[in-house]
Amino acid sequence: MSRIGFVGPSDGRRAIATRQESGMQSHSQPADKERPFLLGINARGSLAPSMWQSYLQPTSLAETLALLHRYAGQARLIAGGTDVLVELQRGVKPTATLIDITALDDLHYVRYDGSMLTLGALATHNDVIASPACVRYALPLAQACWEVGAPQIRTRATLAGNLITASPANDTITPLIALNAQLELISHRGSRVVPLRDFYRGVRRTVLEPYELLKEIRVPALHNNQRGLFLKLGLRRAQAISVITVAFIVTLTDDVVSEVSISMGCVAPTIVFAPSAEAFLRGKKLDSAVCEEAGRLASADIKPIDDIRGSAAYRHSTIAALVSLGLQRIAAGQHAAGWIPQPILLDTSAQTQTSPAPDKAISLLEHKTRHSSMRYVKMPH
Structure with missing residues (x-):
C-alpha cells in the first residue's frame, strides 16, 4: 500500500489519498504526468508555484525501487528533508514528485558485528551520537555528527542524505572518507558497493544513478x-x-x-x-x-x-x-x-540512554536500544 499526496488547492492545504500499488508495472514516464500544476501560498502570502505536485510514501523496499525505476529520475527521495526541502526552495534539482521513505523501518538501524559498523539509510545523526559502538569505534564520525546543526536537525537529518547532497562542506563526508567507508547502492537491477572516496564526481555530483537508493553505509571499526x-x-x-x-x-x-x-x-x-x-x-x-x-x-x-x-x-x-x-x-x-557523555538528543522516550565517553566503553552485547524508534543490534560472530 502506498500513500499518495497531491498539493492541494490555492489555500495551501493538501489532500491525501491511498491506492494499492501491488502489481505495479514499470514505466519510463509517470502515469500521472498529466496532472495540472497547482499553486500554493508562499511565505509572503501570495500565490506561487508549489515545490512539488505529488508525494508518494511506499511501505516496502521493493515498492520504493519500483517507484524509482518508474519515475526514471523525475522524482526525488526524501527522509529527514533537511537538505531536500532547502534545495527545492532554492530551485536546486527541482522535481514534481517526492518519494518519502520514512515508512521503511528496515532501513533504520545502527549495527556493530565486532569489526564493522553498518548504518541504515534512515539512521540519523542523533542515532550515531547515541550509539556507544559509533562513539568507540568511529569517534570522528560521532564528533562530526555532533557538529551538525542543532538537536532539532540532528534528530531529523539522515547520514545518507548528508552524503548524497555531496557538498564538500557537509561535515560527515570528511570523517567517513578517512574511515574508508563504503556504500551499498541498490536498485531494481541489483546492488553494488562503492567506496565513499569514489562516490563523488564534483560539487553536488555523485555516481548514484537516478533509479538507485543508498541502502547502507559500512564503516570499518577502529582498532585499539x-x-x-x-x-x-x-x-x-x-x-x-x-x-x-x-x-x-x-x-x-x-x-x-x-x-x-x-x-x-x-x-x-x-x-x-x-x-x-x-x-x-x-x-x-x-x-x-x-x-x-x-x-x-x-x-x-x-x-x-x-x-x-x-x-x-x-x-x-x-x-x-x-x-x-x-x-x-x-x-x-x-x-x-x-x-x-550525555548529549542532548530531543528523545523523550523513557528508554533513552546516552553514549558513554569513548574511554568508558560499555558491553555492547547488553546494549539493545537507544531509541524507541530505531533498532540497535549486535550481530553474532
Missing part, C-alpha cells in the same frame, strides 16, 4: 591501536556551515605512526587527502616538530579557492594549524577530549 579525530572550523561555534573540516585516522605501533589518513573538506570541489603529509608521518613519532611540518605539508597539498566564508590564503594557513593541532591532540591521547 588506532586513534581518530574530527575538527571543524566555522564562522561561529555552533550551527555554522564549515569553513574547513579535517579528519584523522592514525595507527600507532609503539608510539610510531605506521599508517595515517588525513582527509580535508571545504578546500576543493570534493573531500581530499594530504598525501605529502601522510607520507612524511609514516615511521615517525608525533612530537611537536613533526606535527608542525605535517601541517605545512598538508597546506601545500591543497589548492583552495576564495569564497564568502574564507580566502584561499586563510584556508592554507588554517589547514596548517588545524592539522598540527589535531596530530598533537592525538599524540597526547586527547582525541576524545570534550566529548559530551
Whole structure:
C-alpha cells in the first residue's frame, strides 16, 4: 500500500489519498504526468508555484525501487528533508514528485558485528551520537555528527542524505572518507558497493544513478591501536556551515605512526587527502616538530579557492594549524577530549540512554536500544 499526496488547492492545504500499488508495472514516464500544476501560498502570502505536485510514501523496499525505476529520475527521495526541502526552495534539482521513505523501518538501524559498523539509510545523526559502538569505534564520525546543526536537525537529518547532497562542506563526508567507508547502492537491477572516496564526481555530483537508493553505509571499526579525530572550523561555534573540516585516522605501533589518513573538506570541489603529509608521518613519532611540518605539508597539498566564508590564503594557513593541532591532540591521547557523555538528543522516550565517553566503553552485547524508534543490534560472530 502506498500513500499518495497531491498539493492541494490555492489555500495551501493538501489532500491525501491511498491506492494499492501491488502489481505495479514499470514505466519510463509517470502515469500521472498529466496532472495540472497547482499553486500554493508562499511565505509572503501570495500565490506561487508549489515545490512539488505529488508525494508518494511506499511501505516496502521493493515498492520504493519500483517507484524509482518508474519515475526514471523525475522524482526525488526524501527522509529527514533537511537538505531536500532547502534545495527545492532554492530551485536546486527541482522535481514534481517526492518519494518519502520514512515508512521503511528496515532501513533504520545502527549495527556493530565486532569489526564493522553498518548504518541504515534512515539512521540519523542523533542515532550515531547515541550509539556507544559509533562513539568507540568511529569517534570522528560521532564528533562530526555532533557538529551538525542543532538537536532539532540532528534528530531529523539522515547520514545518507548528508552524503548524497555531496557538498564538500557537509561535515560527515570528511570523517567517513578517512574511515574508508563504503556504500551499498541498490536498485531494481541489483546492488553494488562503492567506496565513499569514489562516490563523488564534483560539487553536488555523485555516481548514484537516478533509479538507485543508498541502502547502507559500512564503516570499518577502529582498532585499539588506532586513534581518530574530527575538527571543524566555522564562522561561529555552533550551527555554522564549515569553513574547513579535517579528519584523522592514525595507527600507532609503539608510539610510531605506521599508517595515517588525513582527509580535508571545504578546500576543493570534493573531500581530499594530504598525501605529502601522510607520507612524511609514516615511521615517525608525533612530537611537536613533526606535527608542525605535517601541517605545512598538508597546506601545500591543497589548492583552495576564495569564497564568502574564507580566502584561499586563510584556508592554507588554517589547514596548517588545524592539522598540527589535531596530530598533537592525538599524540597526547586527547582525541576524545570534550566529548559530551550525555548529549542532548530531543528523545523523550523513557528508554533513552546516552553514549558513554569513548574511554568508558560499555558491553555492547547488553546494549539493545537507544531509541524507541530505531533498532540497535549486535550481530553474532
